[in-house]
Amino acid sequence: MKVLVVGGGGREHALAWKLAQSPKVQAVYVAPGNGGTALDARLENINITDIDALQAWALAEKIALTVVGPEQPLAAGIVDTFRKQGLRVFGPTQAAAQLESSKAFSKAFMVRHQIPTAHYATFTDAVAAHAYIDEKGAPIVVKADGLAAGKGVVVAMTLHEAHEAIEFMLPSGPEHNVLGVTHNEGGARVVIEEFLQGEEASFIVMCDGKNVVAMATSQDHKRLLDGDQGPNTGGMGAYSPAPVVTPDVHARAMREIILPTIKGMEKDGIPFTGFLYAGLMIDAQGKPKTLEFNCRMGDPETQPIMMRLKTDLFDVMMAATSGALDQIELEWDRRPALGVVMAAHGYPLNPRKGDVIRGLPKNAEGTEDVMVFHAGTQKQGDETVTSGGRVLCVTALGDTVKAAQHLAYDVAQGIVFEGAQYRKDIGYRAIKS
Secondary structure, three states: OEEEEEEOOHHHHHHHHHHOOOOOOOEEEEEEOOHHHHHOOOEEEOOOOOHHHHHHHHHHOOOOEEEEOOHHHHHOOHHHHHHHOOOOEEOOOOOOOHHHHOHHHHHHHHHHOOOOEOOEEEEOOHHHHHHHHHHHOOOEEEEEOEEOOOOOEEEEOOHHHHHHHHHHHOOOOHHHOOOOOEEOOOOOOEEEEEOOOOEEEEEEEEEEOOOEEEOOOEEEOOEEEHHHEEEEOOOOEEEEOOOOOOHHHHHHHHHHHHHHHHHHHHHOOOOOEEEEEEEEEEOOOOOEEEEEEEOOOOOOOHHHHHHHEOOOHHHHHHHHOOOOHHHOOOOEOOOOEEEEEEEOOOOOOOOOOOOEOEOOOOOOOOOOOEEEEEOOEEEEOOEEEEOOOEEEEEEEEOOOHHHHHHHHHHHHHOOEOOOOEOOOOOOHHHHHO
16 A cells, blocks of 8 residues: 655654554655655655645555645645545545634634633734733733744733734734734734643544544643743644643543534534644643644654554554544553654744754664654755754653653754754653652
8 A cells, every 4th residue: 555644844754654664555655755754765755745736646656545744735625635536535624624724713613612712802903902912911822813833822921922922913014924824814813812821731633524532642842942931833842641631631621622623513514534633721620721723733742642652553544534433442652752852043933954964863764762753854965954943853762751851862962963952851741740
């Protein structure tokens, strides 16, 4: 069987790496892939990003399964395009992907279906948004209503930060779109919501339209610097499992958030298939509320989750695209996994490209305990160079979170590129608890 993974980040490298381990899979193609997928002999990069061209290629190559990683092609309707040609594809339709691509759609959906979330208001007018912030005070959360590669959320601890976020997100022209937000139809819009206190966790499930299978729990680190300081990023590291998601919290999240979401989407005539990622805020009483939905696996959460998954991912995906997830039970490595993101100089606002990466492990397929997943990398002759903000995710398994952390940092310290930056405290909450 031939498999296609769409995307070129660390999440896609991890999905392709896991799919390639299946004895039923003869070839895994990654479009467009990255420097790491180019180094792995079991994977082949395909330099096609246009959806129609990719669909034509998949038909010609008789691709048995397509897995879509990133949000942009999902929001652009790649699943609809592939399905029209009878291609088997795992991911949500363009309409279902609005749970992520439109914060306003997502919040209205949650209120309509009584899914626990923060109180909010939506604005297109900057003057009204500024007045609302002055009325509510800080801390407060400002979100861009569009895709922004994980950087379209500002948790403003002061009024100044909140007003500045409005200036960024409701710009007067494209030259002021500092965050690079892909605005939805109708132009720039923001969602302003109450600040929730507690501990965040990533709750990711697989859906086939009706049935749901939960992935291992995880927790990522959004801030750039140690101690959760500095600007928000797409994620600087993650670990699995997340101790904050106790069995009771897990049951509540499924009962109060995940299942009502799947039933609500079906009721609204938009059945949800694919990965559904609920970003949760869990308060001191263990009550979860929904911060956001993503319609794909998280990055960097995918990397430690795939390290722990023991079940054949190809079998799981085939069941998920046949409406048969109720027949699947996932098996997990009991050991925790932890991933440390190494980012480029200048990340998150102005990442530098073209720095040569040295010290990468010789085995591109990884070892039993460690795998270096690539994101913003590309091959340049015999060298691998940086090509994006988040460059690598050094991921390790260990008998404890501390052991996994120690191993990941041991490997990360041996990898060198000019201006590399990474946090030194990934996993600190799990170790503390």
